[in-house]
Amino acid sequence: MNKLIETIDLTKVYGEKETSVIALNSITTAFNENQFTAIMGPSGSGKSTLLHCLAGLDKVTSGSILINGIDLASLNDKELTKMRRDSFGFVFQAFNLIPTLTAEENITLPSSIAGRKPEDEWVEQVINAMDIGDRLGHRPNELSGGQQQRVAAARAMASKPEVIFADEPSGNLDSKASKELLVFMKSIVEDLNQTIVMVTHDPYAASYAQRVIMLKDGEIANDLDNPTQEEIVSQVTSLTEI
Numbered sequence: 001m002n003k004l005i006e007t008i009d010l011t012k013v014y015g016e017k018e019t020s021v022i023a024l025n026s027i028t029t030a031f032n033e034n035q036f037t038a039i040m041g042p043s044g045s046g047k048s049t050l051l052h053c054l055a056g057l058d059k060v061t062s063g064s065i066l067i068n069g070i071d072l073a074s075l076n077d078k079e080l081t082k083m084r085r086d087s088f089g090f091v092f093q094a095f096n097l098i099p100t101l102t103a104e105e106n107i108t109l110p111s112s113i114a115g116r117k118p119e120d121e122w123v124e125q126v127i128n129a130m131d132i133g134d135r136l137g138h139r140p141n142e143l144s145g146g147q148q149q150r151v152a153a154a155r156a157m158a159s160k161p162e163v164i165f166a167d168e169p170s171g172n173l174d175s176k177a178s179k180e181l182l183v184f185m186k187s188i189v190e191d192l193n194q195t196i197v198m199v200t201h202d203p204y205a206a207s208y209a210q211r212v213i214m215l216k217d218g219e220i221a222n223d224l225d226n227p228t229q230e231e232i233v234s235q236v237t238s239l240t241e242i
Contacts, residue, residue, distance in 0.1 A: 004163060004195055005031040005054055009063035012049055012218075023049040025218040026063065031163075036189040036196045038206035040232070041215030042240050047199045048167060050215065054197060055088055055165045056080050068162070085114055089156030089164040093171040095148040097140040103151045104136035110159050123158050129188055130154045131180075146177025150184060157188065166198040170205050182208040203232040214239060 012024040023046045031037055031054075039047045052058040054065060056072050065072045067083065075083065097106050107127070111118040127133050130150045140148055149169065156164050166185070170178035186208045188194040198209065206212050207229035214222040216239050224231065 002033045003030045004033045004068065005197075006066040007054070007063065008066070010050075010053065010060055010065060011062045012046070012053060012058070013061045022218050024053070024060075027218075027220060029213065029220060029223070031195070031197055033162075033195050034189060034193045035211060036186060036209045037198070037211045037213060038209035039197065039199045039213045039215065040201065040203075040206055040236060041221070042236075043201075045215040045239075046218040047215050049218075051165055051167055051197065051199045055090070056084055085110070086159070087162045089159065089161035091149075091153050091156050091164060091166040091169045093168040095140070095145075095152045095172075097148055097152060097155075099140050102137050102139055103132060103143065103147075106140070106151055107136075107155045107158050110155060114159070116159070118158055119160065122160055125192065126154050126157045126188075129192065130184055144177065145173055146180055149173060149177065149181050153181065153184065157192075157194065163195040163197060166196060168200055169198065170200070170202065178205065203229050203236060206232050 007027050007029055010024055010027040014021045014023055027050065039050060041047045049058065053060050060073070067087065072080065098109065101109065107123065108118045127136070130153065132147060132150050132154065135143060135147055143151065170181050173181060182205055185196055189196055200206050207227070210226055212224040212227050212232055213220060214224070214235050221239055222235055224235065
């Protein structure tokens with residue numbers, strides 16, 4: 001597998017001097033193309049900070065983040081905005097759908113903003129994978145929570161991003177909708193060659209990933225390959241023990 005994202009001695013510090021807090025401490029790792037990676041860890045371990053830094057939403061204090069060999073720190077604001085728009089997709093706990101637009105209009109919105117015509121064949125593939133073809137004319141308030149999150153995920157994919165960053169994507173969903181979303185996320189990696197980096201606190205959600213990175217105190221405590229839910233629970237328990 002090719003490395004899509006690489007971090008080298010990635011460090012993020014909030015505050016200064018006596019009040020400083022080290023959120024990430026010299027993290028060196030890589031994320032491969034066509035891989036579903038989950039990032040886990042206790043509260044305050046740095047998992048959301050890592051995701052935000054990888055996605056260019058937060059600046060690092062020191063170290064490097066390379067996207068296809070390009071150092072994010074070398075990009076100006078305009079170049080970084082273009083990379084986020086063209087290469088990244090985002091799925092957050094809040095669906096962030098535009099209430100006055102239909103599901104289909106929400107899905108194609110990023111392409112419209114960028115002034116590009118959506119690739120109809122690709123969008124159709126995404127919509128079929130999401131199983132929302134019969135909901136395209138509905139507005140968000142006419143959709144269930146699970147359907148809204150699938151529309152949000154389809155929107156993230158519609159512009160064919162190189163990587164999707166997901167922050168607790170199943171956090172607001174019931175168990176049925178959560179499973180539907182996670183099955184979909186796994187399928188787009190396996191069937192549509194998508195790359196996903198997901199932050200979650202839920203061992204069940206993480207068990208759908210091919211790789212699980214465990215953080216503690218801003219450092220990588222473990223890096224698991226295709227772990228079972230039981231193995232993930234065991235790791236989480238050991239990290240939270242005093």
